[in-house]
Amino acid sequence: xxxxxxxxxxxxxxxxxxxxxxxxxxxxxxxxxxxxxxxxxxxxxxxxxxxxxxxxxxxxxxxxxxxxxxxxxxxxxxxxxxxxxxxxxxxxxxxxxxxxxxxxxxxxxxxxxxxxxxxxxxxxxxxxxxxxxxxxxxxxxxxxxxxxxxxxxxxxxxxxxxxxxxxxxxxxxxxxxxxxxxxxxxxxxxxxxxxxxxxxxxxxxxxxxxxxxxxxxxxxxxxxxxxxxxxxxxxxxxxxxxxxxxxxxxxxxxxxxxxxxxxxxxxxxxxxxxxxxxxxxxxxxxxxxxxxxxxxxxxxxxxxxxxxxxxxxxxxxxxxxxxxxxxxxxxxxxxxxxxxxxxxxxxxxxxxxxxxxxxxxxxxxxxxxxxxxxxxxxxxxxxxxxxxxxxxxxxxxxxxxxxxxxxxxxxxxxxxxxxxxxxxxxxxxxxxxxxxxxxxxxxxxxxxxxxxxxxxxxxxxxxxxxxxxxxxxxxxxxxxxxxxxxxxxxxxxxxxxxxxxxxxxxxxxxxxxxxxxxxxxxxxxxxxxxxxxxxxxxxxxxxxxxxxxxxxxxxxxxxxxxxxxxxxxxxxxxxxxxxxxx
Numbered sequence: 149x150x151x152x153x154x155x156x157x158x159x160x161x162x163x164x165x166x167x168x169x170x171x172x173x174x175x176x177x178x179x180x181x182x183x184x185x186x187x188x189x190x191x192x193x194x195x196x197x198x199x200x201x202x203x204x205x206x207x208x209x210x211x212x213x214x215x216x217x218x219x220x221x222x223x224x225x226x227x228x229x230x231x232x233x234x235x236x237x238x239x240x241x242x243x244x245x246x247x248x249x250x251x252x253x254x255x256x257x258x259x260x261x262x263x264x265x266x267x268x269x270x271x272x273x274x275x276x277x278x279x280x281x282x283x284x285x286x287x288x289x290x291x292x293x294x295x296x297x298x299x300x301x302x303x304x305x306x307x308x309x310x311x312x313x314x315x316x317x318x319x320x321x322x323x324x325x326x327x328x329x330x331x332x333x334x335x336x337x338x339x340x341x342x343x344x345x346x347x348x349x350x351x352x353x354x355x356x357x358x359x360x361x362x363x364x365x366x367x368x369x370x371x372x373x374x375x376x377x378x379x380x381x382x383x384x385x386x387x388x389x390x391x392x393x394x395x396x397x398x399x400x401x402x403x404x405x406x407x408x409x410x411x412x413x414x415x416x417x418x419x420x421x422x423x424x425x426x427x428x429x430x431x432x433x434x435x436x437x438x439x440x441x442x443x444x445x446x447x448x449x450x451x452x453x454x455x456x457x458x459x460x461x462x463x464x465x466x467x468x469x470x471x472x473x474x475x476x477x478x479x480x481x482x483x484x485x486x487x488x489x490x491x492x493x494x495x496x497x498x499x500x501x502x503x504x505x506x507x508x509x510x511x512x513x514x515x516x517x518x519x520x521x522x523x524x525x526x527x528x529x530x531x532x533x534x535x536x537x538x539x540x541x542x543x544x545x546x547x548x549x550x551x552x553x554x555x556x557x558x559x560x561x562x563x564x565x566x567x568x569x570x571x572x573x574x575x576x577x578x579x580x581x582x583x584x585x586x587x588x589x590x591x592x593x594x595x596x597x598x599x600x601x602x603x604x605x606x607x608x609x610x611x612x613x614x615x616x617x618x619x620x621x622x623x624x625x626x627x628x629x630x631x632x633x634x635x636x637x638x639x640x641x642x643x644x645x646x647x648x649x650x651x652x653x654x655x656x657x658x659x660x661x662x663x664x665x666x667x668x669x670x671x672x673x674x675x676x677x678x679x680x681x682x683x684x685x686x687x688x689x690x691x692x693x694x695x696x697x698x699x700x701x702x703x704x705x706x707x708x709x710x711x712x713x714x715x716x717x718x719x720x721x722x723x724x725x726x727x728x729x730x
Contacts, residue, residue, distance in 0.1 A: 152275055155185050158311045160222065160274045161212075161285055162190040165309060167266040168211035173198055177240045180268065181295060181304050182247075188321060189285070189310040193293050195243065200305055205287040208307075212285070219279035220263035224272055232257045236269065243295065244269050284318045285311040292457075299455070327563055333612040334461040336620040340677065342611075342628075343462070351459035351466040353608060358628035361657070365626045366607055367447055369496075369724060370471045373603075376729045377492050379443040379473060384425035386449060390415045395581055396424040397517050401550050405452045418451040423575075423600055426474040427582040430596075436587040440596065441477040441485055448472070462612030469607045475599040476579075478588065479529065482597060486533035486555075486572060493570050493603055497559055499726040500614065504560035507539050510547035517551055518577045527553045530574045549600075551577040561617040569610065573600040621678045621700055624720035629679045630657045631717070634670050636686040643690045647683070647710065656717050675700065680720075683713065 152160075162183035170178045173196060181193030198204070227235070229248060236244040247269060251257055260274055261267045275281055288308045295301035312318040329335075337343045342359030345352070355363055374381065387409070393399040398406070398420070407418040419425065426444045435442060451467050458464055477485055497505060509531065512523045530553050534541050541555070548554050554573035558566045575598040578584075588594040604610040614622075624630055631651065635644040644660045651658040661670050667684075674682045684696040684705065695713055698705040708716070722730060 152280065154311075154313055156273055156275060157281060157313070158185040158190045159183075159270075159272075160278075161281055161309070161311050162192050163222075163260065163262055163266075163268050163270070163274065164212050164215055164278060164281060165190075165208060165287070165307065166192050166194070166268060167262055168208050168215060169194060169196070169307075170266065172204075172207060172211055179241060179243050181243045183268075188312075189288075189308065191306050191308045193295070193304040193306050195295075195302060195304050200290050200307065202289075205290075205307070209285075209287050213283055215263075216278050216281050216283065218263065219277050221261075221277050222274045223261045224258055224274075225261065225267075226256055226258045229253070229257055232259065232269070235259070235267070282313065284313065284315055285309055286318060286322065294457075299457075324563060328565070328616075331563070331616040331619050332461075333463075333615040336615050337462070337612075340620055340628075342615070345461075349467075350456065351454060351464070353462055353465060359611070361628040362611060362622065362626055363607060365724070366604060366610065367469075367471075370445075370604065372725050372729065373492065373496060374443075374445055377443070377488070378441070379445040381445045381447070382426070382429065384419075384422060384429070384446055384448050386419055386451075387411075387416050388419055388425070390417055392424050392428065393417055396427070396578060397551065397581060398424065401515065401517070405454070407451050407453060419448070420450055420452045422446045422448050422450070422470075422472050423474055423578060423598075424582075427578050427584060427598070430476055430584050431582055434587070435476070437478060437589050437594075440586060441475050441481060443473055443475045445471075445473040462608045462615075465606070465608050468609070470602045471604045471607065472600075472602050475601065476584070476586075476596045477599070478586075478594065479525075479597045482529045482574065482599075483533040483536055485599060486530065487537055489572055489599070489601055490537045490539065493557060493572075495726055495728055496603055497557075497569070499723075501617065502559035502561075504564075504566075506558040506560075506566060507534070507541040508544045508547075508556040508558070509534055509541050510544040510549075510554045510556055512548050512553060513546050513550060515550055516548070518580075522576045523553070526574050526576050530555065530572075549573050549575075551575050552600075554600075559613075561613065562619070567613045569605045569613070570603045571601065571605070574598075575600060619678075621680075623723060624680045624717070625722075625724035627678075627680050628657065629659060629677065630721075631681040631683055632670075632674050632677075632679050633658060633660045633683045633685065634667065634674070635660070635662065636667060636684065640685045640687075640690055644685050647685070647695070650710075651714070651717065654714060654718065656721065671698075681717075 166180050166183055176197050179195040183190060183192035232248045233245060236248065258271055259267050259269050260272065286309065288310060291306045292303050293306040295304055310318060310321060341356050343353045343355045346354065390399055402420065406420050409416050447469050449467060449469050454464055454466050475485060511527055552573055552575040554571055556568050557570035558568045560566050579596050579598055584596055585593040586596055633644045633648055635641045641662055648658050648660045671682060678700055680700050682698045689695050694707050694709055696705045697708050697713060
């Protein structure tokens with residue numbers, strides 16, 4: 149069998165799937181869109197009357213396997229634009245006609261035949277024969293997709309498929325997906341009673357009491373870190389006159405993602421970010437070099453309009469809070485401050501158990517404000533700081549913010565998926581737009597530079613990412629219920645209540661399960677609720693002043709004295725602050 153690149157196999161398999169669909173539904177005109185290779189497989193966008201179901205996907209897979217056995221040759225043909233239009237018009241392929249019309253004059257147009265009855269617009273390359281395609285593919289699911297990503301265009305059916313070089317690779321990836329499904333934060337959040345969503349507030353989570361404990365625990369974690377790194381917390385309004393957003397440039401560059409309202413015949417906007425507020429606050433006071441770096445931290449609620457097609461659980465919402473901060477400093481201090489930030493970021497990420505970390509350096513985008521000279525200065529300063537940090541990094545060309553270059557930090561979760569969390573953005577533009585100044589050592593007025601930074605990022609998104617990372621089993625210090633006390637019989641209830649009061653007095657989140665249920669049911673529910681500790685009290689424990697302790701995920705219990713369990717809990721709770729800062 150000929151050897152082909154995996155992308156070639158996936159590309160040819162996409163054509164194979166398109167052919168299978170057209171042959172399974174011959175009584176309707178199946179209009180083909182595009183079928184590109186993606187990570188781990190491919191998809192094809194299709195317009196058809198039949199709504200494809202999981203049952204259909206199974207039939208399509210079987211048809212694809214029969215086409216492989218048929219050993220259909222794939223042949224490339226080059227034609228003129230006129231010939232291509234005539235060919236695809238004969239089959240009613242209106243989506244392909246649009247693609248052909250958009251091909252620049254003089255550019256080669258090619259299509260592939262696959263056997264006698266199927267052809268598709270494509271530049272290739274492909275396998276020579278369908279028998280060269282391995283059977284290591286799996287159709288996953290369908291989703292809606294607007295034609296060419298335009299919400300004003302028809303909604304097509306996008307059929308996703310996995311495709312690998314071997315059966316073992318496919319099996320490993322299917323196992324990975326099964327594990328990811330178990331860790332889906334939307335399911336875990338519902339099962340553990342952490343948050344809900346409701347149509348009254350689309351893409352806006354409601355945090356239940358247990359979820360709020362986690363949320364507030366993260367805020368308090370950051371506040372403890374702030375005290376070590378010299379931050380001052382501020383509070384800013386949520387609704388501000390649009391003049392502020394004109395000054396910042398967000399009105400012109402970000403308007404489509406903002407919410408507006410009119411009050412007293414003035415136009416206002418809900419803030420989508422905190423930075424203009426912090427610029428305004430800096431401008432109201434006269435600062436000197438002795439006050440810098442000045443670090444404003446803000447847990448203000450933000451609102452951004454996200455299209456319904458891109459929102460997803462907690463990872464993409466319309467209202468959220470960031471562990472947001474803006475650092476005002478002299479340009480000469482950029483490298484020192486970025487190194488300061490990198491130390492802060494890595495200390496925190498490793499404390500949460502994130503060991504694999506990637507750093508990206510994002511440069512100027514096409515849509516930006518400021519001169520090229522200023523952008524040169526900003527990019528050079530940030531690149532020099534990164535080089536001095538000793539961390540490896542990769543370049544994201546053109547992915548910077550509209551006001552400056554940035555460092556983006558990605559972490560790998562427990563099953564190897566990378567998520568972007570932190571960002572460090574260098575801004576020479578907003579200080580200029582707000583005419584910010586400070587008095588330097590020479591007694592002259594100097595323009596500060598601003599660093600926009602978030603470590604966890606959106607707290608909502610971090611809860612989602614971290615929930616999946618730990619599979620719902622939060623560390624002791626962050627767990628909503630740190631322990632549940634289970635009395636074996638009613639006679640042990642008094643001792644259980646006393647222990648609960650003692651542990652609560654020490655600041656621990658503990659409850660007594662005094663329901664009239666079996667021990668088996670109580671212990672099972674404590675396990676499914678992922679409570680870090682079960683403390684069981686029976687005759688022996690009450691008589692001896694001990695407790696039977698069972699940790700989450702373990703089958704065996706250990707008998708401990710009350711003093712010992714209090715000491716264990718105290719030590720575990722101290723992990724709410726990284727050891728470096730205790």
